[in-house]
Amino acid sequence: MTRIVVLGAGTAGTIMANRLRRLYARDVSAGRTTITVVDQDDQHVYQPGLLFIPFGDSEPDEIVRPRRSQLHSDVALVQDLIDRVDAASNQVALSSGTVLRYDVLIVATGTRIAPEETEGMTGPGWRERVFDFFTLDGAVALRGALERFEGGRLVVNVVDMPIKCPVAPLEFAFLADAYFVKRGIRDRVEITYATPLDNAFTKPVAAQALAHLLEDKGITLVTEFNTGRVDGQGGILASWDEREVPFDLLVTIPLHAGAEYVSRSPGLGDDLGFVLTDPRTLQAAVAPNVFAIGDATNIPASKAGSVAHFESEILIENIRRFLAGEALAPDFDGHSNCFIETGHHKALLIDLNYDVEPLPGRFPFGLIGPMRLLRESRVNHLGKLAFRWVYWNVLLPGHDIPAVGPRMSLKGKELPPKPADRPTALAPH
Amino acid sequence: MSTAVIANYPIEVDAEGFLQKPEQWTEEIAVAIAREVGIDPLTTPHWQVIRFMRDRYLQTGQAPSIRTLGKESGVSTKELYQLFPKGPAKLAARIGGIPKPHGCI
Numbered sequence: 001m002t003r004i005v006v007l008g009a010g011t012a013g014t015i016m017a018n019r020l021r022r023l024y025a026r027d028v029s030a031g032r033t034t035i036t037v038v039d040q041d042d043q044h045v046y047q048p049g050l051l052f053i054p055f056g057d058s059e060p061d062e063i064v065r066p067r068r069s070q071l072h073s074d075v076a077l078v079q080d081l082i083d084r085v086d087a088a089s090n091q092v093a094l095s096s097g098t099v100l101r102y103d104v105l106i107v108a109t110g111t112r113i114a115p116e117e118t119e120g121m122t123g124p125g126w127r128e129r130v131f132d133f134f135t136l137d138g139a140v141a142l143r144g145a146l147e148r149f150e151g152g153r154l155v156v157n158v159v160d161m162p163i164k165c166p167v168a169p170l171e172f173a174f175l176a177d178a179y180f181v182k183r184g185i186r187d188r189v190e191i192t193y194a195t196p197l198d199n200a201f202t203k204p205v206a207a208q209a210l211a212h213l214l215e216d217k218g219i220t221l222v223t224e225f226n227t228g229r230v231d232g233q234g235g236i237l238a239s240w241d242e243r244e245v246p247f248d249l250l251v252t253i254p255l256h257a258g259a260e261y262v263s264r265s266p267g268l269g270d271d272l273g274f275v276l277t278d279p280r281t282l283q284a285a286v287a288p289n290v291f292a293i294g295d296a297t298n299i300p301a302s303k304a305g306s307v308a309h310f311e312s313e314i315l316i317e318n319i320r321r322f323l324a325g326e327a328l329a330p331d332f333d334g335h336s337n338c339f340i341e342t343g344h345h346k347a348l349l350i351d352l353n354y355d356v357e358p359l360p361g362r363f364p365f366g367l368i369g370p371m372r373l374l375r376e377s378r379v380n381h382l383g384k385l386a387f388r389w390v391y392w393n394v395l396l397p398g399h400d401i402p403a404v405g406p407r408m409s410l411k412g413k414e415l416p417p418k419p420a421d422r423p424t425a426l427a428p429h
Numbered sequence: 430m431s432t433a434v435i436a437n438y439p440i441e442v443d444a445e446g447f448l449q450k451p452e453q454w455t456e457e458i459a460v461a462i463a464r465e466v467g468i469d470p471l472t473t474p475h476w477q478v479i480r481f482m483r484d485r486y487l488q489t490g491q492a493p494s495i496r497t498l499g500k501e502s503g504v505s506t507k508e509l510y511q512l513f514p515k516g517p518a519k520l521a522a523r524i525g526g527i528p529k530p531h532g533c534i
Contacts, residue, residue, distance in 0.1 A: 117496070160495075224515055226495075228507065240510035255496075271497045 002033045002323065005092060005102040007082055008259075009039035009067040011047070011396070012294025012308035013108035018398035019316045021072045028074045036076045036100060038092070042067050045136055046391055047164070048305065048384075051171055051341065053139035054146055054251075055179050060136055063388075070396045082109070085265040087287040103289060104319060107275050109262070110295040111164055111303060115254035118159055118227055125232015130250045133172065134164060145249060146179065151188030152248030155237055158195045159227045159255045161202075162274075164295055164303045167350075169193070169253050170200060170210055171341040176251075177217040178343030186218075194222040194237065194245050203357035205416065206350055209374050213342060227252075256303075258296055274298035279354070280330035282315045289322065291315060300354065302336040309395055310335040313406035335408040339384035347380035349373050353408040361413040364403045373413065436461040447522065447529040451487065454526025462524045468513065471524075475512055478502050482518075483525040492522050492530040 004020055006013045017037045027033035049063030068077050081095035085105065092100045113134050115121045121130060131145060132138040156173045163169075173193050180186040193200070193214060199207035200214055200221060214221050228240040230250065237245045237252075258273030267286040269275050276285035277297035284290040293315050294308035301307050314332040321328055334354030339347050349371050350358035362369040371380050394401060433442045436457040441449040446462070448454055459479060463471050471479070481502040485493045495518040499506030509517035522530055 226510065226515075228510075240507055241514060270491055271494050276491075 001031070002027070002104070003100075003102050004033065004035050004104045004106070004319075005100050006035065006037045006106045006108055007085075007092065008107070008109035008294075008296065009037045009044065009071065009077060010108065010110050010294070011305045011391075012110070012296070012312065013037055013039070013106070014044070014067070014070045014396045015309060015312045015398045016106050016108060016293060016315065017075045018070075018072050018396065019312055020319065021075050022398060023316060023320060025074075034076065035074070036078060037071060038078045038080060038082060038094065038100070039067055040079070040081050042077075042079060044070055044396075046388060047134075048391070049388065050133055050136065050139045051168055051175070053136075054131075054133055054142040054172075055175055056143060056147075060140060064136070065392065070392070072397075082259070082261040083264070084261050085268055085286075085290075087265070087267060087284075087290055090287075090289065104322065105290045106315070106319075107262075107268070107284065107290065107292040107296050108294050108308075109259035111162075111256045111258055111274070112260075113254040114257045115252070117255045117257075119229035120232065121230040121252065121254060123230075123232055125230075125235075128232065129235065129248065130230060130232045130252060132252055132254055134168075134253065142251065146176075149189075149249055151185055153190045153192065153235075153246060154249045154251070155192045155194060155245055155247035157193075157225070157227060157237055157245075157250060157252045158197075159253060160196060162303055163253050163256050165338070166202070166302055166304075167210075167338055167340045169195075169251075170214075172251060173214065173219050174217060174343045175341055177219060181344075190220070191218070192220045192222060192245060192247075194225040194227075196224065196226050198223050203352065205360075206352075206358040206374060209348075209360075210340075213376075217343070262296075270298050278330075279334065280332050281318055281328040282311060282332055283318070283322075283328060291319065299332075299334070301332075301334040302338065302352075304336055304338055305391070305395070306337040307335070309401070310337075310406040312398065313400065331407070333407050335406060337404065339380060339387065341381065341384060342376050345381050346376040346378055347384050348376055349380045349383065351408060351413070356408060356410070356413075359413045359415065363412055364409070366412040369412070443529065445523075445529060448526040449528060451483070451527050454483070458526060459524050462526075466520060466523070468520070468524070472512075474504050474508065475524075478504050478509065478512065478517070478521050479525040482521045483527060486522075486525075486527040492518065492527055494518060494530070 006017050024033045044067040046063040049058050052058035083093040083095050127141045131142040180189045200210040201207040226240045229238050235247050262269035262273040275292040277292040279299040284292050293311050295303040318328045337351045341347050352358045360374040363371045513520040
C-alpha cells in the first residue's frame with residue numbers, strides 16, 4: 001500500500017490532493033493508495049478576496065467555504081494540529097497523539113503572519129489603529145476602522161520580505177486612494193507607502209510602472225524602510241536606522257513565517273520556518289520522499305496561488321516519477337501570474353518566472369490578448385473578479401487552466417530592447 | 430559570474446560583487462570589500478557578525494536572516510543597522526565572502 005500524506009488543505013494542498021486522487025483513481029478506490037490531508041480547521045479562505053473586505057466590496061461569508069467540500073470524497077481529511085515531521089522515520093506526529101506514517105509527504109502548510117515579531121506591533125493600538133488584512137479577523141476589523149476614518153495619515157507598510165502576494169500592499173494603497181475619492185474625503189487623507197525594498201516592487205520594469213502609479217495617485221513612497229518598532233498609541237512607525245513615519249491608521253504586512261511545526265521538525269525548514277526545497281523539482285532537502293509546494297517553500301518565486309497551481313502540474317509528475325522509481329524532472333521555472341487591482345474598476349496583470357521579470361504586452365493569446373500586461377485596463381479587473389469562480393471550480397479540483405501552462409510563455413510579451421533604446425519599453429501604445 | 434581582482438587576488442564574483450566561492454575569501458578581501466561599500470575600518474563587532482554569518486553559512490549552506498543575526502550573533506538588530514547601514518544581512522554576506530542570500534519577490 002502507498003500512503004501519501006498532504007500537510008495543509010489550503011490552495012496548494014487541496015490542488016495536490018485532488019490531482020493525486022485523479023492520477024491514482026483506481027488504486028485509491030481499491031484501497032491500494034491512500035491520500036490523507038491534515039489541517040487544523042475546516043475553513044478554506046479564498047485569500048485574494050481578503051483585499052476587498054476592508055473596503056466593503058466583499059463579505060466574509062463570500063470568501064470562506066468548508067475545506068472538506070473542496071476535497072474529493074476519496075481523500076481523507078484529518079482535523080488536527082501538526083506537532084512535528086520526523087523525516088528519518090517517515091512519520092508525522094499530530095497534537096492529539098496520532099501518528100501518520102507516509103511513503104510520500106507533501107508539505108503545503110503555507111505561511112502565516114507573525115506580528116508579534118515586531119516590537120510594539122501587537123501592543124496598545126493593535127486592531128485599533130494598527131491592522132493587518134492578511135487574516136479574516138484583521139480584514140474585518142480594518143473595515144470598521146476605515147469606515148470611521150474621517151481624515152489624517154494612512155500608512156501602508158511592509159515589514160520584511162518574503163510576503164504572501166507581494167503586490168497586495170500596493171493594491172491596498174491603490175484601493176484606499178479610490179475608496180477615499182469615492183467618499184469625497186481624499187483631500188483630507190495623506191497616504192504613505194513604506195517598504196524595505198529600494199523601489200515600489202522587486203523587479204525593475206514593474207517597479208518603475210508601479211512607482212509611477214503611486215505618484216499619479218498622490219501616494220508618498222518611502223523606500224529602504226526596515227521596520228524596527230511600532231508605537232500604536234503614539235502613532236509612530238520607526239525604522240532600525242531611526243527614521244520615523246507618523247500615522248493615524250497603520251495597515252501593515254507583518255513579518256511572514258512558515259507554520260510553527262516546521263521549526264520543530266529536524267532539517268525541514270530555514271530559520272523562518274520555510275521548507276528547504278529544490279526550486280526546480282520541488283523535492284525537500286530533508287529527504288527524497290518529502291516534497292513542498294506553495295507558500296510553505298523557501299524557493300525564490302512569489303508566494304501566490306498562481307504559483308501553487310503551476311507548481312502542482314510539475315509536482316504531480318515528479319511524485320508519479322518518484323513512486324515509479326524514475327528520475328525527477330527539474331521543470332519548475334518559477335512561473336507566477338498575478339492581477340494587481342489599481343482602483344476604479346481597473347487592474348494590471350503581470351506574468352513572470354525565475355529569469356524573466358514582468359514585462360508589458362498582451363496575455364494569454366499574444367496579439368489578441370484580451371488582457372494587457374503591466375497596463376491598467378478594465379478587462380484585467382474583470383479577469384480578477386472572474387478568477388474567484390475559476391478558483392473554486394477549476395483550480396482547487398486540480399484542473400489545468402486552458403491556454404495558461406505551468407511554464408511561462410514569452411508569447412505577447414514585449415521583450416526589453418537593447419539598453420540604448422530601453423526607455424521606450426514602457427511607452428503607452 | 431565574472432572574475433574580479435580584490436586585494437590583488439582574482440576572485441569569482443556575481444554581478445553584484447558577491448563571492449561565488451567562499452573558499453577564496455581572506456580577511457584582506459573582507460577589508461577591501463568593506464572599504465568599497467563605505468565601511469572603514471572593520472571593528473570588533475563587525476568581525477563578530479561577519480564570522481557568525483560565514484560560519485553559519487559554511488555549516489548549514491544558508492546565510493542567516495537579519496532576525497537570526499539579531500538573536501544569535503551577539504550583536505543586537507539595532508546595532509547591526511548601525512554597523513552595516515541599510516542591509517546588514519546582505520552587506521555582512523558580501524563582506525564575509527558568501528553568495529547573496531536568497532532573493533525573493
